[in-house]
Amino acid sequence: MGWEVELIALLQKSPDSFSSMLDKVCSFIGGEMGLLVLVMIVLFCWKKEVGQRLALIIAATTAWFAMIKAVVMRPRPYVEHPDQIKALTPVDAEASTTDVVAQGFSFPSIHSGSIVATCFTLARELKKKWFWILAIALMLLVGVSRVATGNHYPTDVLAGWVLGFAVIGIFELLDRYVHKEWVRYLILLAVTLPGLFFVRTNDYFTALGLLIGVIAAIPFERKFVNFQETRNIWAMVLRVLGAFAIYFALNSLLKMPFGAEFLDSGTLSALLVRSGRYAIILFVIMGIYPKVFPLFEKLGKKNG
Numbered sequence: 142m143g144w145e146v147e148l149i150a151l152l153q154k155s156p157d158s159f160s161s162m163l164d165k166v167c168s169f170i171g172g173e174m175g176l177l178v179l180v181m182i183v184l185f186c187w188k189k190e191v192g193q194r195l196a197l198i199i200a201a202t203t204a205w206f207a208m209i210k211a212v213v214m215r216p217r218p219y220v221e222h223p224d225q226i227k228a229l230t231p232v233d234a235e236a237s238t239t240d241v242v243a244q245g246f247s248f249p250s251i252h253s254g255s256i257v258a259t260c261f262t263l264a265r266e267l268k269k270k271w272f273w274i275l276a277i278a279l280m281l282l283v284g285v286s287r288v289a290t291g292n293h294y295p296t297d298v299l300a301g302w303v304l305g306f307a308v309i310g311i312f313e314l315l316d317r318y319v320h321k322e323w324v325r326y327l328i329l330l331a332v333t334l335p336g337l338f339f340v341r342t343n344d345y346f347t348a349l350g351l352l353i354g355v356i357a358a359i360p361f362e363r364k365f366v367n368f369q370e371t372r373n374i375w376a377m378v379l380r381v382l383g384a385f386a387i388y389f390a391l392n393s394l395l396k397m398p399f400g401a402e403f404l405d406s407g408t409l410s411a412l413l414v415r416s417g418r419y420a421i422i423l424f425v426i427m428g429i430y431p432k433v434f435p436l437f438e439k440l441g442k443k444n445g
Contacts, residue, residue: 145294149218150225152289173203173347176255177388178381183263184427185380189370191266193359194312196427198258200352201329202308206254206301207345208336210246217247219291229290245342250293253301256283258308326356341407343415350416354423361428368431371438379437384426391422 176199184192219228260276284298293301315325333352336345362368371377395418396404403411 145296146218146222146225148295149288149291152285153227153229153291176259178385179259181381181384181426185384185431186377187370188266189368191262193355193427195259195262196355196423197329197352198262198308198312199255200348200355201312201333202255202258202305203251203348204333204336204345204352205308206249206251206304207245207342207348208333208340209249209304210251211336211340211342211345213246213248215246215248215294215297217245217292218294226291228292230292245344247293248297248300249304250284250287250297250301251344252287253280253284253293253298254305254308256280257302257305261306261309322360330356341409341412343412346412346416347419350419351423353416354420355427357420358424358426358428361424362431366428366431368434371434373438375440376434376437379440380431380434383433383437384430387426387430388422391425392418395421 180192180196180199183195217228218226219231257280260279264273264276280302284302287293287298287301288295315328319325319328329352333349336349340346371380399411399414404414405411
């Protein structure tokens with residue numbers, strides 16, 4: 142719609158460097174890496190079960206939104222209106238802004254839906270008025286930033302907010318009516334896997350890998366590791382830093398058997414490799430890596 146293009150162009154005319162920085166920060170917070178940081182902090186530094194649930198919700202939200210995008214196929218504003226709208230923070234800065242596999246589609250906004258699902262999950266757990274206010278502020282800031290950066294139309298953001306709450310509703314229904322955990326996992330996969338037949342974007346295959354990795358890691362960790370929550374600050378820091386060291390190391394290592402040209406080709410086989418890579422990374426971080434946490438406790442006590 143015409144008013145959406147005009148609004149995006151108007152927001153982008155602001156020369157304020159602080160606004161530009163805020164847009165980038167908000168894009169990071171609602172993006173893959175920002176949400177991964179949050180999940181690791183909640184999982185390893187606060188409450189394990191909440192972190193696991195958050196990982197499931199974020200992975201499912203991203204995958205399901207990517208499936209909707211592949212059906213609607215609405216181009217991003219900076220792709221459809223390059224003369225009026227700038228790509229301030231493209232999804233893939235190294236790829237062409239017209240590369241749909243790398244940049245993805247526009248409707249609905251995954252950032253907006255993910256931040257709603259994340260904030261609502263944490264707010265319900267914390268039960269603090271101040272966090273509800275912070276959550277609403279973050280939802281608004283992330284949504285506006287997605288418009289200002291040219292990644293989404295306003296209606297993409299509105300739909301993202303609505304569907305984000307819908308995802309939370311789906312998880313609530315599963316918890317209420319499906320009592321066996323493995324059946325809930327099968328339902329999540331059954332809803333997600335059909336995207337293999339019609340989605341060809343990185344975000345879907347990344348999310349699919351994350352979802353599979355989390356689903357495999359949770360029962361494995363519970364049976365063979367069962368790490369305990371900690372209130373030792375140094376141990377918390379070591380847990381999170383170690384998780385990201387593994388993330389970056391494995392991400393690079395698992396790419397080595399494949400050429401860069403193949404990984405960037407956008408073929409189904411390359412995308413499946415992407416899913417497999419992320420599934421392995423999440424399984425190792427959430428399922429196997431916590432085995433070393435008793436060592437971190439000892440180091441934390443010495444530092445303390």
